[in-house]
Amino acid sequence: MTIRVKYFASLRESFGRGEDSLEIGSDPVTVSELWDRLTGRKQAMPDNVLTAINMEYVKPDTQVKDGDEVAFFPPVTGGKL
Amino acid sequence: MTIRVKYFASLRESFGRGEDSLEIGSDPVTVSELWDRLTGRKQAMPDNVLTAINMEYVKPDTQVKDGDEVAFFPPVTGGKL
């Protein structure tokens, strides 16, 4: 299945890119397992990383489906100073 | 002593005037006693009438002094609808 992945803010900087497109097998995979593949299991996903599928917040143990847009981002700090 | 009296809103309409100037003796007199004199004791001052001396809210049993501006008015209904 094809998964599009997006990174934002400090995560975008540490990944060195804002987006990935992944071709993965058809075995079930969760958002946090996707993180492991993307980082080569160098580090477990930090607790404060937020995750979304198709622009809706999801828990890291949610399974991804073919065609999903998965996003990883640091804690949000919007609004005003 | 000389007391200036002001009426507002529905009270101004029922008194038929917005202002009075009174010459009264030097005996101590409270705001509610002043009301009695002004109305000829026809009716006790209604509980919901608000009173002020020199533009500060006071209780009806506050004594007036020479030169005071005393005001009587209905419940306030300011702001917006």
Next chain:
Amino acid sequence: MKVEIKTAKFDPWQEIKSYQEQMQKEGLFGAMASFVGSMRDFNDGDKVTAMELEHYPGMTEKHLEGICKEAGNKWELVDVLVLHRVGKIKVGDPIVLVCVWSAHRAAAFDACRFIMEDLKSKAPFWKQETLEQGKRWVEKNTQG
């Protein structure tokens, strides 16, 4: 701090903008909360076509300045602007503007609401509504 009774229609947005510009406090405040009360065309189930607001010249201003100072003692504020209409008011006209600037949002929200609640319940204003059947003095405030 500015408190002003307005005898003619005012534009709340233009007033905030002008006041904020002359404050010259850019960068000091991160938050501004404002409230504008305007005239509705209904009250207590009746259609209201016009309204007249009376105040106690001198005491009203003094009272509003007191409320603003009290808010300034309770919260850390950068500035406060309060405008209030009196006289004949048409449907849709702004009646009251309360605007509070502060460093953080909680103080601005809290102080703006505090000033509005006090203004509604204690400031010497009286309103007379013109209904289709005639005029009436409003004797109680609408809740919240």
Next chain:
Amino acid sequence: MKVEIKTAKFDPWQEIKSYQEQMQKEGLFGAMASFVGSMRDFNDGDKVTAMELEHYPGMTEKHLEGICKEAGNKWELVDVLVLHRVGKIKVGDPIVLVCVWSAHRAAAFDACRFIMEDLKSKAPFWKQETLEQGKRWVEKNTQG
């Protein structure tokens, strides 16, 4: 209801005024509560000279529209306007505007604050501050 991400500086007062005019709901609302967050020149004790705000195009708008709809379910509202800047921001620039119209003041105050709190804690925005010593991503929100 309108939610918009702004990539250039905006004038919150002009935006409210224009939006309110096109609403054509004069007389329906008696209350309007608004909040404007703007850029301060200090944060966490450091002097901040500039800021850059990043968002997640698509998700940010969807999230903000969801917050506004939730507020509309909780309170009886006439209309809601939310604007939010992204990109390079200068000291004093408006960052966020939340504006709520309702019949009575409690709903306007409550909904405006509810939207702001959700926006601060959950909407996908990230800010990077430029200090004299360099840039830093802000990792936590200021309280209230």
